[in-house]
Amino acid sequence: MKLLTARKMSKGFVYKKIVIVFIAFLIPLISMNIWVNYKGMSLTKNAILDSSLAGASFYSKQLDKEMYFIRNLQLQFLSDKDLQKLSFRGSMLENYERVALIDQVRDRLTTLLISSDYVINAGVYVSALGKTISSMKGVTNTPNEEFRLISSMMSTTPKPSFYRDGDRIFFIETENNGGTISYIEISKPKLLEALNQIATLYKESEVLLGNSNLGSIMSTAMDNQESEAISDLIDDQSVRNSINPVIKQLHGTSYFIIQNDVGSMDLSLIMYVNQREITRTLSQFITWFYTLFGIAIVIMVLYSFSLSLLIHRPLSKLVKAFHMIETDNLNIVIESKTKDEFHYLFHSFNRMAFNLKRSIEENYEQKIALQHSQLKQLQSQINPHFLYNSFFNIYMMCKVGDSENAAELSQKLGSYYQYITRSGSDEVPLYKEYRHALDYCEIQCIRFSNRIRYEYDEIPDESNTISVPRLMIQPIVENVFEHAFEDGTVEGVVYIRANCHNGVVRIIVEDNGNLLTTKDIEVLREKLAMDSKQMEKTGLINVNNRLQLKYGAESGLFVSRSQYGGLKVELVIMNKNENEEA
Missing domain, CATH: 3.30.565.10 (Histidine kinase-like ATPase, C-terminal domain)
Structure with a gap:
């Protein structure tokens, strides 16, 4: 009886052990590769985020400094001696002296107007004169349209850091118990221009200016609802207290959110970037990583198949032959087509089976004869x-x-x-x-x-x-x-x-x-x-x-x-x- 293949395969303990050992040695290498790749991607991503954070922080600080500068000029203007003189003695001055002081105040307002690109109008109301002096409207008697607008905004309580009327933004300060009111209108297009300059750091990024109470004051995004939803996240402690970018989900999209305070206006400048934009440069590395991981899996499969072909199958054939000997089937011959160590094992097994069969036949005949002898002895x-x-x-x-x-x-x-x-x-x-x-x-x-x-x-x-x-x-x-x-x-x-x-x-x-x-x-x-x-x-x-x-x-x-x-x-x-x- 020739044993060509092992029809009923053995459990393959040796084969499994070899494969398990190989995988056990390969897993640390793969794990180290995974760790290095993810660590590298994490460092790269953090470097990109740090760069974006630094850029956003720089522009927000520049904007904050500019607003502080404008407010300081406004406070200095309220302390101007000519304005103070008009405020206290305007009704008692001679006409010539009053006109001269008004012209000097207008010059100061003009200086304040040209001091910053963000200022589009600067004016002051002097109750002692009953007039408003404006770089845009000139000197007009009250009540007038500009005075009514300023008066209506000043009724807001508590006093805000800035005032709004529709899309118009104002800085308003008073002096002498409301006898002098200074107002400066900030250019919204200029503010948007500054925000757009920050948004150019990434293609899929948007910037908004606002806070949790007022919502989004202005935004570079075309979708105002998205800006409002992002501004609502300012209430989240993880965003408010974080000095680093945080990741938040909005409508199924992950955003990196960077927040910087604009203290001069009690607002927050928020830049939010689609996560895909940050990780786009890393996607090719991820693709290569999974490709290499797939190659490693293929190598493990090929190695396992090679072990099965070179070791497991011949070993299973030998185990099968021993199982057949255990069932007293000695008419078995294992054929070998290779000239390796298994060829020697198969040849030795065949020789052992032949010798064992011959020995059993001899012993069996002797045992049968002994049984006959014992039976005859018992009968006698x-x-x-x-x-x-x-x-x-x-x-x-x-x-x-x-x-x-x-x-x-x-x-x-x-x-x-x-x-x-x-x-x-x-x-x-x-x-x-x-x-x-x-x-x-x-x-x-x-x-x-x-x-x-x-x-x-x-x-x-x-x-x-x-x-x-x-x-x-x-x-x-x-x-x-x-x-x-x-x-x-x-x-x-x-x-x-x-x-x-x-x-x-x-x-x-x-x-x-x-x-x-x-x-x-x-x-x-x-x-x-x-x-x-x-x-x-x-x-x-x-x-x-x-x-x-x-x-x-x-x-x-x-x-x-x-x-x-x-x-x-x-x-x-x-x-x-x-x-x-x-």
């Missing part, structure tokens, strides 16, 4: 006292005229000796072996003048198809008559029963004798359990050895205390293989 060891006593019993029955019992005993005795001396097969049907044991019991009961009797169960019909070695049961029954009732027991009983189930044969012989001690049973059990090659091959031990030699260690004789007080001997034949073949 018939107790002569049994034959003498049986003839004596027949003689006495004839003397007293009991011809019926004499005839029955003669018939049983003839049948008994015909069975044990018959040549031929060493195996007989189970029911014949059982019947022979019952004939022996019948003879012994007649010999012992009916002070001993036996009870038995009929053997099941299944026994008609089961063959067992000859003289298996009779030696057990003989042991009972020789040892259980030698004290002259009256009303001794031998119990015999048999059953067959799923190929397992059980013959149970029990007695009600009282001579056997528990220690005697233990000694007998130990003798049956030990290797008895050097022991005498007769009696119970001989039967036990023959059963185990033929049917395996699970078969044999098993002794214990009988429920009737004497010895219980259970003969077990594990005949499963033969039953399955049948």
Whole structure:
């Protein structure tokens, strides 16, 4: 029988161990590569974010400084001595002097207007004159449109850092208990221009100016709702208290949010950038990383397949061959198409299987011959006292005229000796072996003048198809008559029963004798359990050895205390293989 492939693969413990070791060594390298890549990407991303944070911070500080500068000029203007003189003495001054002071104030307002690109109008209301002086409108009497606008905004409480009227933004300061009101209008287009300059740091970035109370004052975004939603995030402590960019989700999109305070206006300058814009330059590295990771997986698969082809399959073939030898199939040859170490192993295995087969054949023939010899020896060891006593019993029955019992005993005795001396097969049907044991019991009961009797169960019909070695049961029954009732027991009983189930044969012989001690049973059990090659091959031990030699260690004789007080001997034949073949 040639073994070309291992149809039923072994569990592959060696193969699995090699693959696991390879993966165990490869995983740290892959893990280190993953860590280095992610660490590098993290550092690069942080560097980009730091750059954007620095740019946004720079522009927001410039804007804040510009607003502080304008407010400081406004405060200095309120302290101007010409304006103070007009405020306190305007109604008492001569007309010439009043006009001269007004012109000087207008010059100061013009200076304030040209001091910053963010200022589009600067003016002052002087209650003592009842006039407003403006760089845009000139000198006008009150009430006028500009005064009404400023007055309406000043009614806002509490006082804000700046005032709004629609899209117009004003800085308003008062002096002399409201007798002097300075106002400066800030250019919204200029503010938007500054915000757009910050937004040019990234393509997908927007900048807004606002706070949690006022919302978005102005924004570079076309979608005002988005700006309002971003401004609401200012209330989030993680955004408000963070000096670093934070990541927030808005409508399913992740944004990096950078916040800088514009203290001069009590606002926050917020730049938010789509995360994809920040990580776009890193995406190619991520693609290469996953490509390399996929290549590593492919390498592991190819390595595993190579191990399976070069090591696992030949090893599985060898394991399969050993499994077949365990089932006593020695007609096996492993073919090898390679010239590697497995070729030597396969050749050595084939040679071993051949030598093992030849050795088993030689030993088997010797063992069969030994069994025949032991059987003949057992047949020759018939107790002569049994034959003498049986003839004596027949003689006495004839003397007293009991011809019926004499005839029955003669018939049983003839049948008994015909069975044990018959040549031929060493195996007989189970029911014949059982019947022979019952004939022996019948003879012994007649010999012992009916002070001993036996009870038995009929053997099941299944026994008609089961063959067992000859003289298996009779030696057990003989042991009972020789040892259980030698004290002259009256009303001794031998119990015999048999059953067959799923190929397992059980013959149970029990007695009600009282001579056997528990220690005697233990000694007998130990003798049956030990290797008895050097022991005498007769009696119970001989039967036990023959059963185990033929049917395996699970078969044999098993002794214990009988429920009737004497010895219980259970003969077990594990005949499963033969039953399955049948």
